[in-house]
Amino acid sequence: MQRLVEVGEGRTSDAIVPGRLRRARDRFVASDPGLVRLVSAARAVLAIASALGVEYLVASVTGAPPLVPMMLGAVVAMLASFGVVDATRGGQALTLCCLPLAMLAGMGVALLVDRNRLASLVTFVAVVFVAVWVRRFGMRFFVCGMGGFMGYFFALFLNLRPEMLPGVAEAVVVAIAWVLLLTLVLLPIRNDRVLRRMLRSFEARLAGLAGTVLLLADQAPGTAERTRAETRLRSLLVRINESALVIDGQLGTPAAVTDDDTARTVRRTVFDAELAATALARVGPTAVTHDDGARTILTALWRGRWDTVQELADRATGATGPGPQRLAVDAAVLASARAEWTRAAGARDPGRTGEEPHDADADAVEFAPAVQLFGGNLPGSAGTVTRLHRPPEADRPASRLSLTTRQAVQVTIATALAIAAGDALSEQRYYWAVLAAFIAFTGTATVAETVRKSAHRAVGTMIGLVGAIVLVPVLGPDVAVVLPVILVSIFGALYLFRLSYALMIFFITLMLGELYALLGSFSVDLMVLRLEETVLGGLIGCAVSVLVLPTRTRSAADEARRGLLDALAELLAATDRALRRPGPPEDLRACSRALDAALHQAMLLGRPLTRTWLGSAQDDVVRELTACTAVADHARRLARSAEGVPGTAALTGACARLAELVSSAVAGRPVPAGSCAAVVDLLVGPAGGHGPGAALAREAGLLAAELPALLEAPGLLPDPAAVGRVRGPEGGPTAATVTVVDRAGRQFDRVTTGDDGRFALRVPPGTHLLVAAPLAGGAAPYGDHVPLGPGTVLPDVVLGPQPVRERARAIGRGCLGHG
Numbered sequence: 001m002q003r004l005v006e007v008g009e010g011r012t013s014d015a016i017v018p019g020r021l022r023r024a025r026d027r028f029v030a031s032d033p034g035l036v037r038l039v040s041a042a043r044a045v046l047a048i049a050s051a052l053g054v055e056y057l058v059a060s061v062t063g064a065p066p067l068v069p070m071m072l073g074a075v076v077a078m079l080a081s082f083g084v085v086d087a088t089r090g091g092q093a094l095t096l097c098c099l100p101l102a103m104l105a106g107m108g109v110a111l112l113v114d115r116n117r118l119a120s121l122v123t124f125v126a127v128v129f130v131a132v133w134v135r136r137f138g139m140r141f142f143v144c145g146m147g148g149f150m151g152y153f154f155a156l157f158l159n160l161r162p163e164m165l166p167g168v169a170e171a172v173v174v175a176i177a178w179v180l181l182l183t184l185v186l187l188p189i190r191n192d193r194v195l196r197r198m199l200r201s202f203e204a205r206l207a208g209l210a211g212t213v214l215l216l217a218d219q220a221p222g223t224a225e226r227t228r229a230e231t232r233l234r235s236l237l238v239r240i241n242e243s244a245l246v247i248d249g250q251l252g253t254p255a256a257v258t259d260d261d262t263a264r265t266v267r268r269t270v271f272d273a274e275l276a277a278t279a280l281a282r283v284g285p286t287a288v289t290h291d292d293g294a295r296t297i298l299t300a301l302w303r304g305r306w307d308t309v310q311e312l313a314d315r316a317t318g319a320t321g322p323g324p325q326r327l328a329v330d331a332a333v334l335a336s337a338r339a340e341w342t343r344a345a346g347a348r349d350p351g352r353t354g355e356e357p358h359d360a361d362a363d364a365v366e367f368a369p370a371v372q373l374f375g376g377n378l379p380g381s382a383g384t385v386t387r388l389h390r391p392p393e394a395d396r397p398a399s400r401l402s403l404t405t406r407q408a409v410q411v412t413i414a415t416a417l418a419i420a421a422g423d424a425l426s427e428q429r430y431y432w433a434v435l436a437a438f439i440a441f442t443g444t445a446t447v448a449e450t451v452r453k454s455a456h457r458a459v460g461t462m463i464g465l466v467g468a469i470v471l472v473p474v475l476g477p478d479v480a481v482v483l484p485v486i487l488v489s490i491f492g493a494l495y496l497f498r499l500s501y502a503l504m505i506f507f508i509t510l511m512l513g514e515l516y517a518l519l520g521s522f523s524v525d526l527m528v529l530r531l532e533e534t535v536l537g538g539l540i541g542c543a544v545s546v547l548v549l550p551t552r553t554r555s556a557a558d559e560a561r562r563g564l565l566d567a568l569a570e571l572l573a574a575t576d577r578a579l580r581r582p583g584p585p586e587d588l589r590a591c592s593r594a595l596d597a598a599l600h601q602a603m604l605l606g607r608p609l610t611r612t613w614l615g616s617a618q619d620d621v622v623r624e625l626t627a628c629t630a631v632a633d634h635a636r637r638l639a640r641s642a643e644g645v646p647g648t649a650a651l652t653g654a655c656a657r658l659a660e661l662v663s664s665a666v667a668g669r670p671v672p673a674g675s676c677a678a679v680v681d682l683l684v685g686p687a688g689g690h691g692p693g694a695a696l697a698r699e700a701g702l703l704a705a706e707l708p709a710l711l712e713a714p715g716l717l718p719d720p721a722a723v724g725r726v727r728g729p730e731g732g733p734t735a736a737t738v739t740v741v742d743r744a745g746r747q748f749d750r751v752t753t754g755d756d757g758r759f760a761l762r763v764p765p766g767t768h769l770l771v772a773a774p775l776a777g778g779a780a781p782y783g784d785h786v787p788l789g790p791g792t793v794l795p796d797v798v799l800g801p802q803p804v805r806e807r808a809r810a811i812g813r814g815c816l817g818h819g
Contacts, residue, residue, distance in 0.1 A: 033242075034201060037494075051073035055072070055073035055174060068167070069168075072168060073178075075154070077179055079143065081183075083095075083142065087253045088254050095140045096176055097180075098140060100175075103150060106155065109123060109127060110160060114155070114156075128438060129412040130408075131146065131149040132145060135404045153431065190255075191254060194256070194376065198246055198250055202240070203306075207301060207302050208236055209277055212232050212236055214295065217284065233281055236281075238629070241632075244270050244271070247270055248267055250376070265340065265341070269338075272640070273341075277334065284327055290323060294328070296312055297313060298327075306335050306339070368590065371593075381449065381601065381604055384445075385446065411437070411438060414540050417437070418541075422537065435534075436540075436541065440538060440541030440542070446556045450541060451546075453501060455538070456500070459505075460505025461509050461534045464513070465530070467513075468510050468527055469513075471510065475514070476517075490511060493505075512530070513527060554609060563601060565662050565666050566666050567591070567597070571594075571635055571638075571639060573663075579647025595632055595635055634699050634702045645692045648693060651697060651700070654683050657682075661707070668760065683701040687701050722760070723793055724758070724796070725758045725794075725797070726782075726797045727796050728779050729778070729799060734753075735757070736772045736774045738770065740770050740788065764789065770788070772797045779801065
């Protein structure tokens with residue numbers, strides 16, 4: 001063991017300061033996976049600064065006043081840099097070309113109504129509705145909607161006249177042309193480089209985990225320091241999982257890797273490294289206190305000396321005690337996985353190097369990422385909330401509205417109220433209230449998100465106001481001094497956007513103060529007025545989000561939890577199939593990553609519920625989220641343990657039963673008390689054995705032990721399902737597909753009956769067309785309009801004998817007419 005310590009400490013010639021700088025660098029890299037925030041903010045500032053210069057040069061050449069073109073150029077560059085997130089250059093070019101058309105269209109509409117103030121304000125409300133409603137068609141339309149809104153807004157702000165339109169159009173086109181050249185030719189985004197930076201961030205987070213384990217081992221139990229270290233360790237595990245999910249999403253972007261085999265290799269190695277890191281966090285504190293070699297391995301990992309980690313782990317395989325041995329094995333897995341993903345992600349395109357292309361298996365399934373990234377970041381809650389509003393309810397017509405339509409209605413009402421209230425406060429600056437109300441619904445989907453964003457905007461504006469009042473008199477109106485401060489403020493706002501919206505607004509307010517100083521209109525009263533208008537608009541946005549077509553945070557969190565259970569059911573079913581059918585296994589890691597994506601949504605939407613409005617903790621929500629995390633962790637290990645394991649009756653039966661229980665909960669059927677405990681009892685014997693089957697049984701048992709906290713959670717199950725049974729012509733149960741559509745042709749639900757012919761449907765109350773089509777021949781389909789609703793028990797559906805051709809044709813025509 002002394003030899004291990006000597007090997008670990010034999011390379012300590014680095015000075016203390018370089019070591020600290022390296023760790024500071026690692027913390028910085030770990031805080032920003034792929035350096036996405038840093039690169040995005042830097043590109044945006046460069047685009048804005050260069051667009052200002054280009055517009056100034058063009059205005060100087062043409063003899064036009066430079067102020068308006070420079071303002072428009074800056075706005076166009078910011079919209080293009082911040083909103084254009086297409087994965088391909090062609091998509092980015094198309095979005096950038098659509099942006100000026102949307103801006104000029106907004107300006108054109110403003111010119112049509114500029115002579116009548118009331119008409120221009122009413123049209124402003126209509127423009128806001130359209131700008132939000134078109135988001136349903138995708139991110140490109142989101143950017144175009146923002147462009148149209150900004151075009152109309154600037155036309156009012158600049159008091160645009162028809163004779164000014166050609167010059168304004170020229171400024172917009174010049175800005176777009178420059179941004180196209182800058183982002184697509186001079187500074188294109190390389191997805192392969194982004195992936196390598198994300199992997200480097202993942203490595204830094206693994207190193208941070210090792211350092212936290214060392215810190216935890218040195219703290220006495222029961223102390224405040226140990227509690228803080230344990231909290232930090234749990235937080236790091238969550239961040240490692242999020243980083244792994246981001247990498248999985250990046251693997252699906254064009255040209256990130258050379259082929260699908262490489263993508264699967266990176267997914268596998270990152271997956272194995274994450275599981276090893278989780279195990280290391282469990283055994284590390286105890287192993288370090290009993291074995292110096294374990295401390296040496298963790299120290300090398302903390303310092304990022306991966307070659308040394310591999311060497312130490314290989315030498316420590318004979319260490320005494322299960323803890324140090326397990327730590328050595330996990331460290332070896334980490335080092336091996338890191339080496340493999342480094343080789344895979346660093347591989348160049350064979351077509352450019354003259355190497356022979358890789359002969360991929362023609363039957364291999366195409367790689368599909370578990371999540372679609374949004375500008376290099378994990379998506380927000382919009383996807384989950386969209387699912388929440390998809391099923392219509394007959395007794396609540398408003399529930400038929402999609403998320404984008406609901407938000408368009410909300411923003412329209414909020415904008416109208418903000419115009420009225422803001423205009424009463426200041427006829428010239430009412431647009432600050434309008435912007436606060438409009439932006440409150442941008443990037444949010446629930447009441448809690450909207451309220452939180454409005455509150456942070458008010459706080460950031462207030463702090464920025466104080467900063468501007470102090471800073472502006474010091475710097476003065478000198479352009480050479482103020483312009484760099486404005487650009488630095490823009491960088492700070494964009495870099496901190498995803499960390500703290502309040503800090504972003506602080507920098508934006510500081511920038512506006514400096515901008516008004518350049519224009520010669522800065523005053524304390526003006527900044528106070530901005531704060532008043534912003535708070536007013538934010539309050540209106542909050543009120544509308546609560547009172548008009550609200551999306552309750554609890555409902556969204558319940559939908560996210562159902563999505564988590566749905567992904568878990570798919571993983572369990574895939575595990576059961578892999579155990580039953582030897583041969584090429586299904587990609588259980590893909591199912592696991594899909595579960596991680598669902599976990600991210602559950603945590604994102606559940607966190608606001610962990611605290612009441614008064615700040616006290618809600619223990620039931622905390623327990624549910626803790627159970628979600630534990631279930632996902634055991635499911636990952638279950639998927640890993642199932643690879644290459646021959647299925648026994650106990651293992652396959654347990655996985656199938658767990659999948660059935662989870663699927664029943666998602667479908668709205670109650671889960672009998674003790675069902676999960678029965679699965680645990682089934683696995684006690686296999687879990688006590690040895691070998692891969694025992695490890696799988698243990699993870700399945702731990703998973704079953706955590707499930708009751710989710711399957712029995714209040715609010716998880718929707719209203720009771722409508723149930724029934726399908727019988728064949730002879731009277732026995734038969735397998736069939738049961739479909740329900742309403743009179744307007746919308747499909748409510750489509751299920752396949754069980755072996756006993758029973759089915760359960762999720763439908764709103766009302767009379768709907770029910771069609772039952774047999775899965776095998778020998779019977780005719782059934783179709784009729786029947787009263788349905790939550791809890792309805794239908795009479796047995798009896799299929800007629802063959803042949804009944806005319807009735808089958810009639811039912812087919814009815815289904816096509818309602819498809």
